[in-house]
Amino acid sequence: MYSVIKRELTDAWLGFFVWTGPNRPLAQAARQKGTENFAIIAAAALPWSTSVASSCALAFLIGFLTTVKPSAFFCSLKQPASMATLVLCLLALLGVLWAVEISWPERLRGLTPMGKLLGIPILIYCFSQSDRGQYVFYAFVASCTVLMLYSWVVLFWPGLSIHYKSDQPGVPVKNYIDQSQGFVFCSSALAAVTVESLRRRQRAIAVSAVLIAAALLANLAFVNVSRTALVYSPVLAALFAYRYLGRRKFWIACPFLLAVIAGLWVISPNLQRKVSAAFTEYRVPRTEQGTTSVGQRLELWNKSMEFFKTAPIIGHGTGSAKPLFVRDAGRQNSLSTGIIGNPHNQTLLFVIQWGFVGGLALYFMWTVHLLTFRGEGVVAWIGLVAVVQNILSSLFNSHLSDFYQGWLYVLAVGIAAGTIRKTANSQKKVCRA
Structure with missing residues (x-):
């Protein structure tokens, strides 16, 4: 199995640089595969590094120009x-x-x-010509999962953070707004993966997806979350319930969803602090509001x-x-x-x-x-x-x-x-x- 994967990767990366040869269709396919690899790497790098993601985007563009059929x-x-x-x-x-x-x-x-x-x-x-789009999604989810685990570590040992910010606990790189955006996106997408996997009786995938999604949501609730995420997360949850439960079951699920939100609010000092700060900043006198985010x-x-x-x-x-x-x-x-x-x-x-x-x-x-x-x-x-x-x-x-x-x-x-x-x-x- 390892040798097969190694051969596929070698062909993809070498083929990316092959411009001509006796088997031009094969070289074209290899270049296309190599180009797609840059999209995968860019997705994996996005939560961590702006420069790596930008470099991969440029490489993807170059690869696209070598494989594109204008018509x-x-x-x-x-x-x-x-x-x-x-x-x-x-x-x-x-x-x-x-x-x-x-x-x-x-x-x-x-x-x-x-x-x-x-x-x-x-x-x-x-x-639209490739069946490897799922790998880009997997790369991004895997990267966010590693970042989530790292986030828990730096919450208790801030000195291990790559970019330490005293006002952003549990955020090892970038900022808490970016981190929250990625975690909410992944958890929402994994919720659908869980449902679809259960329908296909792929229990291992369903269990893995629900565990990762729950861990990401727990990090948002108890480590750090942006106030913007607190606005769109309930909307995405309601949209998911409506899409996968249907209209009738959706209204039954709404009280349960509200109960979950209320329960997280009660047990999470992080959520209480974020929401309370927003209202506090809004009530600050007009002459002092410029010192607050709101x-x-x-x-x-x-x-x-x-x-x-x-x-x-x-x-x-x-x-x-x-x-x-x-x-x-x-x-x-x-x-x-x-x-x-x-x-x-x-x-x-x-x-x-x-x-x-x-x-x-x-x-x-x-x-x-x-x-x-x-x-x-x-x-x-x-x-x-x-x-x-x-x-x-x-x-x-x-x-x-x-x-x-x-x-x-x-x-x-x-x-x-x-x-x-x-x-x-x-x-x-x-x-x-």
């Missing part, structure tokens, strides 16, 4: 999930032209976060609406958000929020730069992606979780533009949509036969 790729771009993403990227590119009051470096910096969205149509194309968001949202009103149709142009906040801070001697480069709300970030047109394009993309995953099965559920989680978390952060959350969205949506397309094409071929 098939352009045909793939006609998919609604790809088209909606490209419309948003095109708007960001055109927005560079009317950002006349913004320097070119700032315009390019504003364009950079949107570049990752181009990965969605590329991933849809690649994984207060900063309130002021940033107010300023963002003022920026939007001055250019409501097409906005101030790509990359204009941070310069506008910096200029406003220079004119006013108010709270210290002007140096923050975005309003911590994805919709506001878009309407500042691209006005009403940008907000419409954003919600059009989200809607199309939601409809893409309205079907049954684990793959559709994983894609749906990624979209719903991103929409809700983007109410309080610019998560589509952020690195970790943005790439998680791109990987999940792109690979899930590609896998669904592959399944649909296979079913069409069977019907024709």
Whole structure:
């Protein structure tokens, strides 16, 4: 078994660098497999390292360019999930032209976060021809599981943390917002894996999935959790119950779900502290709110609406958000929020730069992606979780533009949509036969 795995990996990595040869179809297949390996490694590295994930993304792009069939790729771009993403990227590119009051470096910096969205149509194309999308998911879950175990260790021995932060206990790398995003995503996806495995009588997989999901949720409840996760987690739980229990059983399960949430609240000081802090910060006097997270968001949202009103149709142009906040801070001697480069709300970030047109394009993309995953099965559920989680978390952060959350969205949506397309094409071929 070990020799077979070793041979497959060797062929994949060597084949990635084979450009010509006597068996060109085999070399092409090997290059494609090697390209997919970079997506797997990127998913595994995402919870830990920004630089490794970025390097793998670049390598994946290079591999894609060596294996792509232009006619098939352009045909793939006609998919609604790809088209909606490209419309948003095109708007960001055109927005560079009317950002006349913004320097070119700032315009390019504003364009950079949107570049990752181009990965969605590329991933849809690649994984509509591959059956290895599940390995990307497995890699991400395994990586988050290791991070979860490490999180428990550094909770009791903070000195073992890679990046120690005294205000973020149990967070060995990155930050508690990223960590919570990954843990909730994995636990929600594993819940569906558990149900589907039980239906197929794959008990070992079902037990493993439920144990990992429970461990991830326990870490969120008792170690550290973001307040944004406390908003979208109950929504995902209710959506899961509705999807897998049906309408009638859903209403029966709701009281049980509320009882579980109440029980966790009672026994978890972590949850009590997080929720209480939010209400405490909201009640802080207006003159002192800038020193709190909630207060900063309130002021940033107010300023963002003022920026939007001055250019409501097409906005101030790509990359204009941070310069506008910096200029406003220079004119006013108010709270210290002007140096923050975005309003911590994805919709506001878009309407500042691209006005009403940008907000419409954003919600059009989200809607199309939601409809893409309205079907049954684990793959559709994983894609749906990624979209719903991103929409809700983007109410309080610019998560589509952020690195970790943005790439998680791109990987999940792109690979899930590609896998669904592959399944649909296979079913069409069977019907024709």
